[in-house]
């Protein structure tokens with residue numbers, strides 16, 4: 001018992017590594033903030049976007065962020081509710097990722113606005129016909145539910161840590177006390193918390209499906225070829241599971257190594273997560289075939305241009321790299337048990353995650369580059385979209401924010417549920433502390 | 436608005452009903468009073484100076500009635516011109532349904548329409564409310580030049596997706612943009628199948644020169660950084676019963692513009708007025724991508740019987 005508690009909490013301390021890492025993130029954050037200030041003062045002209053490609057890196061990045069945040073729902077709700085016990089140590093990692101990405105997704109959208117100071121107008125003059133309104137609503141809802149799903153299951157853990165504080169940094173004590181809401185393991189408390197988590201787990205399923213479906217509708221509600229698709233909702237959702245699962249595997253690897261959690265995040269967990277990734281990647285592959293083969297068979301004029309640009313034109317290199325190295329090869333490799341060991345699986349996941357990011361780029365930019373009517377009498381930089389350094393820095397800014405959030409949550413709170421882990425082993429930490 | 440509060444207040448107070456009637460009779464002057472006649476009747480002054488002695492003035496009310504008001508009872512209307520124009524710009528011109536006809540058989544890519552448009556709307560050379568595109572429907576058919584502006588769709592996808600009602604459709608058919616409200620999300624650009632919209636990515640042309648000028652929503656000037664702009668069917672000119680800038684500027688008689696309700700359109704070059712329905716019927720008129728269901732208000736006449744050789748544009 002003692003061992004579980006100390007194993008799962010000993011990473012909660014301020015060490016050199018933490019300061020170095022946060023210092024690095026902080027510096028990078030300042031550099032990228034400078035880029036955003038540039039954009040605020042000179043307008044979106046500092047980006048590579050122009051009248052033809054009027055949505056670029058920011059919107060593709062937004063889609064990626066929403067996608068990655070969906071994993072919270074897959075792990076905790078879907079796998080959790082059908083009774084998969086092995087996901088227990090991973091749920092908090094998944095929720096942390098969900099909360100971080102969902103929170104920053106909102107900021108990414110603000111970064112894309114030409115008039116961010118008018119953000120309040122979205123609420124003041126809200127027009128419910130606009131899918132943007134739906135998106136704002138569901139992302140906020142999803143964020144709140146995910147946040148609660150991160151917090152509620154942590155209450156017993158925090159009570160344990162508060163009561164058996166050990167040598168944790170002193171200033172955390174009041175934080176734990178406040179957040180553990182006077183938890184003392186009463187049957188009544190247990191009942192309430194179990195009920196609430198259960199309700200939240202059910203609620204998060206439609207919320208999560210909505211956020212990515214509505215996000216896909218931002219595109220599918222237009223008539224442009226490449227976006228004018230009826231399967232965009234499920235296509236995006238399945239793609240989201242791929243990105244999110246890969247992100248969780250990478251996070252597991254780092255926590256396991258840096259926080260010495262080898263006994264809790266075992267080869268079994270990686271093996272199973274590898275299987276989950278194969279499964280969702282197969283589903284995604286299926287949707288990809290649908291998405292390209294159906295218009296490719298008919299070759300309507302605008303669709304033909306779009307597909308040609310993707311597969312043999314300007315975007316061919318990225319397209320094939322994404323499909324082959326980001327999806328096909330990983331699927332085949334992960335079919336082998338050896339490849340689902342922690343290190344190889346993490347490397348494969350990195351390729352998948354990178355592919356997932358570029359896939360969002362391929363969903364947004366090529367369609368914008370080829371509108372129905374010809375693009376004429378405009379400067380070269382209107383015709384071919386090239387992201388600028390400022391734009392890339394602002395995109396990095398969003399990733400830095402996600403890393404900061406994940407680092408802070410994982411550093412000051414137990415990454416793996418303590419009470420749940422103990423319960424799974426038939427122990428009750430609170431009782432053993434009190435006795 | 437002011438006059439509403441005044442008259443509502445009076446309804447609850449019978450002793451002031453004579454004043455109410457009086458107010459009603461002169462048809463209170465509101466925010467939209469035309470040049471030279473902007474005045475608001477002030478209740479206070481009336482109460483205090485029942486026996487007005489000043490000379491009387493004749494004013495034109497909003498609903499086009501002439502009224503006589505004692506000059507002492509008049510007060511200049513303190514208004515914000517931008518706000519005034521924004522409110523006016525939300526209402527279409529009553530009874531009108533503007534439509535445009537573009538005769539492709541006459542277009543020689545003179546691009547004077549574009550110049551006039553860019554001049555009126557303070558646009559840079561690469562910013563188009565209106566652009567002529569060199570089109571060729573397939574390898575066998577002849578190429579032609581096609582002026583392309585906002586189609587002022589009757590089922591406008593751009594309006595549907597706007598989260599803040601910054602872009603809107605008016606009763607007279609015109610789709611406008613309120614640059615004081617646009618948040619710059621560019622969803623409307625993504626939704627428009629005709630690529631009709633532009634965005635102010637960088638500081639608009641001559642921004643310094645127009646600093647502090649009142650914003651005219653029917654002209655989209657001064658242009659505003661970080662917001663959308665597009666063809667407005669020259670809503671300001673429509674209000675003055677004049678033809679749009681592009682229509683008047685064309686030297687080749689390409690454009691017709693007019694009111695669908697009257698079934699009359701006027702050619703900008705020859706000033707000849709024709710029956711719209713007949714023009715469309717006799718010339719095989721068509722619309723751009725009607726299959727998308729956007730219901731454009733711009734009609735094209737096919738590029739047939741051209742009396743000049745086709746000269747490819749340089750781009």
Ligand code: SF4
Nearest residue numbers: 585586588591593627
């Ligand atoms: S042409 Fe485009 S911008 Fe103009 S009304 Fe139609 S959809 Fe809107």
Ligand code: SF4
Nearest residue numbers: 597617618620621623
């Ligand atoms: S860019 Fe402006 S006008 Fe266009 S949808 Fe967004 S808020 Fe509306």
